[in-house]
Amino acid sequence: MSARQAWWEGSRTRWAAVTAVVLALLFAGAATVASARDGAAPERPVTPAADSVEAGFARDMAVHHQQAVEMSFLVRDLTDDEEIRRLAYDIANTQANQRGMLLGWLDLWGLxxxxxxxxxxxxxxxPSHGASAPGAPMPGMASRAQLAELRASKGRQAEIGYLRLMTAHHKGGVHMxxxxxxxxxxxxxxxxxxxxxxxxxxxxxxxxxLLRKRGVRG
Structure with missing residues (x-):
């Protein structure tokens, strides 16, 4: 990823994190007001613990999403195919924003x-061991060797490599x-x-x- 792309993605993530915190605070405030109007004592929101499912998912999925953003930026520089570039942009945009929300919740919870x-x-x-490619920490995540191979490819080869890696990445993400x-x-x-x-x-x-259109099975 170039320095400009890294700056852009980092800025997007920081703004998304701030937005997530603000929305969460507004939601909590609205719930408290609604409870007071109903005459019931406002309930104190429960903050997830550091070892909770909520915190674990937020941390792990933030890491998982970061790699999807990285791979998507990579392939946009490796192919001129508009269909692939559009898909890569959509994935990078969506997952960068979701990552900001996840990190924003961790900030809100003080975790x-x-x-x-x-x-x-x-x-x-x-356990995560054995659930992904050698050298990858979680299901579906590409290894360093696989990322290096993607970086070294171009055109159709890069498109196929990206689609295969991202399909595996998404399957791991869906599981999580x-x-x-x-x-x-x-x-x-x-x-x-x-x-x-x-x-x-x-x-x-x-x-x-998209893989079938390129004569390849997923």
């Missing part, structure tokens, strides 16, 4: 964005998002996770079609 003492995917009750959709107690995070499942499954089908 660390990195937990070195916690195993990735531990919040799902499963389903875990939060089933286990997260925070409604807004659970709804975001289900939205990820729906959107990424649709993109998986689209990428399979």
């Amino acid at each position: 660390p964005k990195v937990a070195m003492d916690r195993e990735p995917m531990g919040w799902m009750g499963m 998002a389903r875990g939060c959709a089933e286990k997260c107690a925070t409604p807004v995070e659970r709804e975001l996770a289900q939205g990820m499942v729906d959107a990424q499954e649709s993109e998986i089908a689209l990428m399979a079609e």
Whole structure:
């Protein structure tokens, strides 16, 4: 990723994080006011703990999304195909904004964005080992070798490499998002996770079609 792209993505993520915090605060305030109007004592919102499903999902999916953004920026510089470039832009834009929301929630909850003492995917009750490519920390994530191979490719080869890597990446993301959709107690995070499942499954089908157009099976 170029310095300009890195700056642009970082700025987008910071603004998205700020927006997520502001919206969360407004939502909490509105809920408190509505409760007071109904005559009931306002309930204090429950803050997820550092070892909660909510925090684990936010941390892990933020890392997962970051790689999708990186791969999408890479392929936009490696091909002139407008269909692929448009898909890459949509994925980068969507996942950068979602990443900002996830990091914003961690800020709101006063929780660390990195937990070195916690195993990735531990919040799902499963280890990450053996669930992804060698050298990749979570399901679907590309290894350093795979990213290097993508960087070294061009044109049709880059398009096929990106579609294959992103399909695997999305499948891993769907697996993680389903875990939060089933286990997260925070409604807004659970709804975001289900939205990820729906959107990424649709993109998986689209990428399979783009691979078929290139004479390749997904």
